[in-house]
Amino acid sequence: MSTITAAGPAEDAASGVSLYRAIWRWHFFAGLLVIPFMLNLAVTGSLYLFKEEINNSVFGYRYIVQPAGQALPAEQVAEIAAAAVPGSTATSYKDPAGPERSAIVTVASDAGATLVFVNPYDGKVLDVVGSTDEFNYVVKRIHSLAFFGGTTNRLIEITGGFAMVLVVTGIYLWWPRRQTGGVVSVRGTPGRRVFWRDLHAVTGAFAGVLIFFLAITGMPWSGYWGANANAWLTEHGLGYPVQLWDDVPKSLKVTEDILPKSGWIIEKAPVPLSDIARAQSAKPIGLDKAVEIARRLGMAPGFDMAIPSDETGVYTASRFPDDLADERTIHIDQYSGKPLIDIGFNQYPFLGKMIEWGINVHQGQEWGRFNQSLMLATCLAIVLSCVTGVIMWWKRRPAGRLGVPPMPPKRSVYYGLWVITTIFAVAFPMSGLAIVAMIAFDQIVVRFVPVLKRVLA
Known part of the structure; x- marks a missing residue:
């Protein structure tokens, strides 16, 4: 009996050490892999x-204007914008959000889409x-790494999971x-690890909940998880209300x-x-x-208006302001002016x-300045x-080795x-598969390749 009683606490202690080391090792590897990406997310996100x-400051010359009488009709502003880019046609018009704001017209040409900023009072082109x-x-594209291609965008999705x-x-x-320290206080001086x-x-510890929040609310933008989550929600009646589209003919465009x-x-x-x-x-x-029509239906200033590109297209007014209650999209028949979807x-x-x-x-828009500051x-x-x-890693890293936290004494803790x-x-899935690959590398490759085992010790 005494042997059994003595072994119990010892076994519990070994299990505790094994779990701590396994989690510490996971934490180390995950941090090692994603630190550059986390820094990119933090800086570009800020x-x-x-x-x-x-x-309003750096680019105020194209966003801010001086009110001067009656604003020009939207169609005239769109024509001015299209003329500023030879061979282009207007595809959308952004209604000025206030009397001191410019109108923004998106035009399309063989060179791609272009934004034309127009003074709505005198028709002057402010910038192209x-x-x-x-x-x-x-x-935003650098934030998601989509700026560098689809593959790198997947890395950000993995980073969010990590x-x-x-x-x-x-x-x-x-x-x-x-x-006694390291819980809410910091011990020592910068010279000590x-x-x-x-x-x-x-x-x-203090920012963890908010970091987790940023990670999970950033997932909807990810290439794989976001697209599949959106499709799954729609399929199960949890996304946009598909029944609103039951009685209208639909195009192949989204x-x-x-x-x-768009939201x-x-x-x-x-x-x-x-x-x-x-x-x-x-x-x-x-x-x-x-x-x-959009204004009459209650669209507040600052909405975007998509312009039909062919005889079957629709005018689409949309507004995605800081106040979610005012988020709205209206599709308007280009012949009758009838709202098809609101x-x-x-x-x-x-x-x-x-x-x-x-x-x-996530974008700092919900509670004004407080949200931005948070x-x-x-x-x-x-x-x-x-x-x-x-x-911290550099200070504890042994010379010539990576300084990976030791493997747990009891490998069964990994089960x-x-x-x-x-x-x-x-x-x-993307993050999970990366973690599986990381653990498999650690448990299979590192254990049986002496060079890696020594370097990663």
């Missing part, structure tokens, strides 16, 4: 939070910039275990194909067709009338509303976590972790 402020060259668009793993494993490693360890742990900006829930919703029969006997109502935020299913709300908070603080916490993690990984892989 810039994008203040896109309006950047537009390629739609893919606009500053905030470039920042960020969640880092938060959960980091909280486990931070959790108080009878230590414990200072950087505590600063890393305390930063992660909302994001015709608008400069995540409806970006894959089909664009309806105008009454083709009327195309033989009626004339299009024109952009001016379409804008008038959908607002209040018509989204509950889950759709939650996703749109998460995206809004997300900026989270981005700075990510930068601090990355920097302190690297310094439970494999189950957790499998569940995670089902929820986030």
